[in-house]
Amino acid sequence: MSVLDLGIPVLFIEGRTIPEVWQKAMIEVWKKGGRVRTEYDHEGDPDSRDCSLTLMIREPLGEPRIHRAFPGGLEDLWIYREEVVNGIHDHWVNPQSGKWAYTYHGRATRFPVSKSETLNQIDDYVVPKIAKTPHTRRAYFLIGTPSIDCYVDDPPCLRYMWFRMVPDGKGGYLWITDSHMRSWDLYKAGFMNLFAFADWSDEIRKKVISCRKKLAKKGVISQEEADKPIKMGRWAHFVDSAHIYGCYFREAKGALSVQGFLKQCKKRKPEEQVWNSTDDIVQVFFEAARAKIAAEHKERACLLPQAAAKIN
Secondary structure (H helix, E strand, O other): OOHHHHOOOEEEEEEOOHHHHHHHHHHHHHHHOEEEOOOOOOOOOOOEEEEEEEEEEOOOOOOOOEEOOOOOOHHHHHHHHHHHHHOOOHHHEOHHHOOEOOOHHHHHHOEEOOOOOEEOOHHHHHHHHHHHOOOOOOOEEEOOOHHHHOOOOOOOOEEEEEEEEEEOOOOOEEEEEEEEEEEEEOOOOHHHHHHHHHHHHHHHHHHHHHHHHHHHHOOOOOHHHHOOOEEEEEEEEEEEEEEEOHHHHHOOOOOOOHHHHHHHHHHOOHHHOEEOOOOHHHHHHHHHHHHHHHHHHHHHHHHHHHHHHHHO
């Protein structure tokens, strides 16, 4: 039976690094994805390539971390990373004014429990839970909120992230990550999502290390237990619908088109398709992004008192 006979095939991609796995996924979904219409199609758009997908990344922070042909800029990549990890644009959420309906960081750290109450799922639940009980299966945070998402045009694609610590056989732990997306724009959002989510998981891992030191001082866990290293382990990323939109097939036949991307993958040697995140060319753009974020933060800090004065 051909995978196309399944309607939406189920694909499994495994590799060491994010660029390797993302590139493999792009090629496999292009070749084997089912042909499916979407709610975003315009007249004349080809069907999308679609599948259910599982990615297994052995070294989520392994270098090289950057794929040269991802459809975006390095400056934009770092800004998006900061949106996810540190919530720099959580204040842009205002669906009543036609702005964003959510951010992933906002949902994780201010999950709406009621109209007047929110929960920081990371700091108040995930971190202390897994810090005290490494083998727990309950260390996860949710993004989806049915009471809100059923009534918006663009509900969150990421649904949850789940974490666990397992012995590494060397006296320490491996930090295990699972994530689940209902829908995933593999080409134009995929790489940036993976880059940012990996860093988000790593930041939570660091918080757990810090929390375990505090628990040891309180006598909740032993100092020997708190001193055990926690190293980044494998990441399994599950997707209900990983797709390449049909409209992308019709875009300009340049390097950033789907066809251009696939041609580059065939033409270039593996080492010519990636950068280390520490490479000078990458850091120049990351530093420019940091400067832009700092300037934006400074401008907002100046505007907030003026806005408050107008209200009063």
